[in-house]
Amino acid sequence: MRYKLDLDIEEVNTxxxxxxxxxxxxxxxxxxxxxxxxxxxxxxxxxxxxxxxxRWGMLVNTNVCQEDCDACVTACNEEHGLWDLGRPETxxxxxxxxxxxxxxxxxxxxxxxxxxxCENPPCVDVCxxxxxxxREDGIVLVxxxxxxxxxxxMLACPYKARSFVHEPLQDQLPHSPRGKGCVESCTLxxxxxxxxxxxxxxxxxxxxxxxxxxxxxxxNDPSSEISKQLKQHGGTQIRADLGLNTGVxxxxx
Amino acid sequence: MRILKSKWHxxxxxxxxxxxxxxxxxxxxxxxxxxxKPKSNYSDETRCVEPVAIMRxxxxxxxxxxxxxxxxxxxxTTQYSLNACIDCHITPNAEGEFARYSDDTHFCASCxxxxxxxxxxxxxxxxxxxxxxxxxRNPNTTVTAHTQEIHExxxxxxxxxx
Numbered sequence: 001m002r003y004k005l006d007l008d009i010e011e012v013n014t015x016x017x018x019x020x021x022x023x024x025x026x027x028x029x030x031x032x033x034x035x036x037x038x039x040x041x042x043x044x045x046x047x048x049x050x051x052x053x054x055r056w057g058m059l060v061n062t063n064v065c066q067e068d069c070d071a072c073v074t075a076c077n078e079e080h081g082l083w084d085l086g087r088p089e090t091x092x093x094x095x096x097x098x099x100x101x102x103x104x105x106x107x108x109x110x111x112x113x114x115x116x117x118c119e120n121p122p123c124v125d126v127c128x129x130x131x132x133x134x135r136e137d138g139i140v141l142v143x144x145x146x147x148x149x150x151x152x153x154m155l156a157c158p159y160k161a162r163s164f165v166h167e168p169l170q171d172q173l174p175h176s177p178r179g180k181g182c183v184e185s186c187t188l189x190x191x192x193x194x195x196x197x198x199x200x201x202x203x204x205x206x207x208x209x210x211x212x213x214x215x216x217x218x219x220n221d222p223s224s225e226i227s228k229q230l231k232q233h234g235g236t237q238i239r240a241d242l243g244l245n246t247g248v249x250x251x252x253x
Numbered sequence: 254m255r256i257l258k259s260k261w262h263x264x265x266x267x268x269x270x271x272x273x274x275x276x277x278x279x280x281x282x283x284x285x286x287x288x289x290k291p292k293s294n295y296s297d298e299t300r301c302v303e304p305v306a307i308m309r310x311x312x313x314x315x316x317x318x319x320x321x322x323x324x325x326x327x328x329x330t331t332q333y334s335l336n337a338c339i340d341c342h343i344t345p346n347a348e349g350e351f352a353r354y355s356d357d358t359h360f361c362a363s364c365x366x367x368x369x370x371x372x373x374x375x376x377x378x379x380x381x382x383x384x385x386x387x388x389x390r391n392p393n394t395t396v397t398a399h400t401q402e403i404h405e406x407x408x409x410x411x412x413x414x415x
Contacts, residue, residue: 049326083390135327143324144377171390172379174336179377194329 043196055119055138056188057219057247058203059226059235060111065213067110070097072214075205076114079189081173092163092178094186095202100253109253112202112214115140115161115186116238117247123153123162132183138219138247139188149181158239161185188216188247219247302332309364312338316374335374340382351385 044050076082076095084091095114101107121140123132131146132153142153142162154162162185169179175191178184189200203214217226229235235249301308303315319333331337342360345351352359354375357366361380365372379386 046329174379174383177377194327
């Protein structure tokens with residue numbers, strides 16, 4: 001299965017989905033105007049496999065991302081149990097804050113950097129065991145049962161998004177298993193996505209702090225907030241020249 | 254005469270086998286008193302997700318099959334999920350403490366130790382329910398408080414095990 005990943009996302013015929021959504025809207029309005037009885041991002045049934053109908057992604061608005069704020073990083077560490085071992089050189093880092101200064105103007109842009117969940121991920125290309133893979137719904141993951149810890153993917157990733165676990169760990173959380181000898185990176189909170197939360201820990205934390213710099217959503221769904229934002233204001237890929245078609249897009253850079 | 258002899262051999266083998274198994278039954282009887290009982294999530298008819306005899310022999314086959322479905326296809330059914338096993342089988346003792354896999358009284362370890370089975374599941378996977386891990390880790394850390402704030406903001410209430 002994991003050797004057969006098709007890197008070309010098929011053209012999705014959204015007519016049927018649009019029809020269902022319109023039907024649901026009419027139904028919702030008929031029952032009680034103004035009351036939302038349905039959720040567009042409803043959870044898939046637990047026994048159903050993910051499909052390429054969705055492509056999960058993230059939009060980062062660097063214009064509102066605060067330079068001195070690292071709420072997303074803290075939330076990620078807490079959500080996935082990335083307890084630091086007091087060794088910043090080797091401690092796992094699934095999301096990090098970067099401050100980029102334009103030397104000409106002195107303007108500082110602050111942005112979070114994590115796995116960009118590429119459509120054509122270099123980490124998957126180089127993985128010798130097939131551990132690095134792209135899920136049908138666009139989330140790039142490491143199957144740690146198959147990972148041999150060779151770290152080719154870490155070299156291949158243009159975003160330095162991956163970490164290697166150097167030491168035996170304990171107190172890992174049930175939804176985020178991790179251990180010595182495996183490479184790991186942002187999972188786009190895959191456990192939350194599968195649960196139907198339709199959000200990630202970092203985006204929740206950013207919203208909670210009132211910055212709203214992170215927006216999670218389905219890039220394949222034209223009516224999702226992220227698709228609307230991207231359509232209206234656009235979004236840049238970092239290192240777009242590599243043709244990776246990243247799932248994480250940035251505004252204001 | 255020859256047939257009788259082979260029957261006799263079978264009988265001797267059976268008796269030896271039974272005698273050999275006696276200490277094993279004793280060991281189960283002795284250790285089971287110390288091991289916290291699983292939560293009574295299931296009815297009397299379905300005590301576990303499969304009959305106990307099958308689970309003792311086959312649990313890892315179910316887990317192995319389920320793990321690839323979960324990781325690759327995102328199938329999150331709880332029937333053969335390791336987390337669901339842990340949530341039900343790892344319960345607190347009288348002092349309210351949860352056993353780790355390194356303890357004799359941990360449900361999985363109690364049998365694996367006796368049968369000399371080495372597994373590496375718990376090098377990565379949680380060996381206790383999430384509540385137990387979050388409670389014993391480092392309660393003074395400010396990070397936990399921060400998560401609680403977020404959960405309150407999102408009106409999710411207490412952090413729930415997944």
